[in-house]
Amino acid sequence: MRNETLPSHFDNLRSDTSLTDLITFLSGILRVSTKYGMVQLRNKCISIIQDKFPSTLAGCDDVLKREIRYIPSEIVRVIPLARETNVPRVLPWAFYLCAQIGVDEVVQNTVLSWKDKTLCLAGKENLWELQKSTTHTFLLNFQPSPQCSTGCKVRMPDTFTLEAIEGLRVAPHLLEEYKDWNALRLCAKCQAFAQGQHRDGREKVWGMLPSIFHLGTWDDIFKDQSCDGPRE
Amino acid sequence: MSGTKQGKSKMTSDTTTKRHPDFYFPDGSVVLIVENTALRIHQSVLARHSEVFSGMFDVPQPSDVDTYDACPTVVLQDSLDDVVDVMRVIYNALCV
Numbered sequence: 001m002r003n004e005t006l007p008s009h010f011d012n013l014r015s016d017t018s019l020t021d022l023i024t025f026l027s028g029i030l031r032v033s034t035k036y037g038m039v040q041l042r043n044k045c046i047s048i049i050q051d052k053f054p055s056t057l058a059g060c061d062d063v064l065k066r067e068i069r070y071i072p073s074e075i076v077r078v079i080p081l082a083r084e085t086n087v088p089r090v091l092p093w094a095f096y097l098c099a100q101i102g103v104d105e106v107v108q109n110t111v112l113s114w115k116d117k118t119l120c121l122a123g124k125e126n127l128w129e130l131q132k133s134t135t136h137t138f139l140l141n142f143q144p145s146p147q148c149s150t151g152c153k154v155r156m157p158d159t160f161t162l163e164a165i166e167g168l169r170v171a172p173h174l175l176e177e178y179k180d181w182n183a184l185r186l187c188a189k190c191q192a193f194a195q196g197q198h199r200d201g202r203e204k205v206w207g208m209l210p211s212i213f214h215l216g217t218w219d220d221i222f223k224d225q226s227c228d229g230p231r232e
Numbered sequence: 233m234s235g236t237k238q239g240k241s242k243m244t245s246d247t248t249t250k251r252h253p254d255f256y257f258p259d260g261s262v263v264l265i266v267e268n269t270a271l272r273i274h275q276s277v278l279a280r281h282s283e284v285f286s287g288m289f290d291v292p293q294p295s296d297v298d299t300y301d302a303c304p305t306v307v308l309q310d311s312l313d314d315v316v317d318v319m320r321v322i323y324n325a326l327c328v
Contacts, residue, residue: 029318038282
């Protein structure tokens with residue numbers, strides 16, 4: 001019965017409600033419901049937040065497909081709230097989004113703690129390394145298919161300018177699925193090889209996402225949140 | 233429980249405490265004092281949603297417990313806005 005009645009107040013939230021309004025709407029309810037053991041209410045808040053801060057690769061693909069607009073000032077509010085109310089599942093994606101923010105902006109931010117700023121910047125560096133070595137090797141360290149017979153390796157280095165590569169480095173969005181395969185003008189064998197590397201790389205990076213930001217593993221996070229209640 | 237305090241044996245209907253315009257029910261059975269604002273609500277409703285309050289209300293209370301408008305009081309160290317948001321969820325849901 002409780003599950004049937006609770007959503008009525010939450011109907012005020014629409015699917016296009018901005019993240020700012022969403023966090024403002026939910027943060028007080030999440031704090032109080034966590035503190036006083038209002039389990040159903042807390043779970044409802046968490047499910048709404050997790051709709052935009054996924055903890056699975058399928059959820060990640062879904063939010064990317066929906067083209068949710070994440071604004072830096074909104075993202076950074078989620079991190080202290082998640083820490084205060086023990087909702088660690090949202091942290092990896094929140095930190096991943098923070099890694100898209102410029103270094104100066106992160107440093108000057110007044111919402112994030114210095115520890116979280118450090119984790120964000122360390123993660124940004126780790127993401128760039130993984131982008132080069134794992135998800136986007138076809139762009140940044142191209143290796144042709146062993147069956148390639150058309151010289152794809154020779155063509156690739158001229159495809160990207162230093163400026164384009166720098167753009168990837170400062171905002172390493174490596175979990176976004178690469179789609180512009182035709183622009184690479186690879187042979188069919190190299191394209192299939194690169195697509196396989198990219199797909200496997202995304203899965204690997206998603207699995208590593210918490211550790212990229214020094215948050216432990218997904219298993220640690222799921223266990224931690226299942227304990228519920230605020231962290232002391 | 234940190235954040236809650238059941239008062240000593242005296243009435244707390246002092247002039248600095250004002251009644252919340254939306255959550256002061258005449259048939260309420262417990263008064264939450266938050267930031268000098270009194271919310272008179274129903275123990276049974278609160279206990280139904282909260283393990284902490286349910287446990288608190290299960291414990292027999294002394295006869296000289298602090299009261300406001302003849303109801304036992306619980307002082308919360310939370311933001312009034314946060315508590316009111318929760319009351320809106322609980323009571324608006326039940327009103328549907």
